[in-house]
Amino acid sequence: MSGTTTFGFGPQTRIVARLVAGVPDAGLGDRTPCPEYAVGELLGHLADLTVAFRDAARKDLGPTTDTAPGAATPTLPVGWREDLPRVLGELAQAWEDPAAWTGMTRAGGVDLPGDVAAAVAADELVVHGWDLARATGQQYVPDQAALRASHAFLLAALADESRGGGIFGPVVPVPDDAPLLDRAVGLSGRDPGWTPPTPPSS
DSSP states (O other), X not given: OTTXXXXXXXXXXXXXXXXXXXXXXXGTTSBOSSTTOBHHHHHHHHHHHHHHHHHHHHTOOSHXXXXXTTSSOOOOOTTHHHHHHHHHHHHHHHTTSGGGGSSEEEEXXXXXXXXXXXXXXXXXXXXXXXXXXXXXXXXXXXXXXHHHHHHHHHHHHHHHOTTOBOSSSBOOOOOTTSOHHHHHHHHTTOOTTOOOOOOOOO
16 A cells, blocks of 8 residues: 555544543543453553554564564553653654654564554554443544555555454445444444443343
């Protein structure tokens, strides 16, 4: 998908930072739309991918960009409430450099063009922002430029899949006239209608 139009990451990273600030300590073990991640693990994954795509933009290749995302269950780092918003800001700043969008870089152990890495980063922030908002009961309106990049990336990824599966799991059918966020969420393998499970009555 070379030729991606550049956009600023600042609006989407600030939205995700707001969601992070709204996570209650008591909710870190709650379920999310990612079956394998509780809220705390999702936050750990966000912390890891934010560092990885910040360094991918900087072309600072090494352990942070070489590790596959499924290599180990993510853990919530100490100081995450302060550190994750800070690193999100660093990611946005790194992608302001036009050089980040050109040439080759690496993320998740995969070599890929800079503009494709940007699209993947946008998709991660948009979809996992939705995951976090749904799991914690927060309102979520993603940045529209990041959302468009996420949806375009997911469509391209689906076209590359011979078995028709979404990049995060089997595609969930969504009406063509549904909001763009719902269509992106469905392409990612999630049900746009997902809500947290109701706790059993005592």
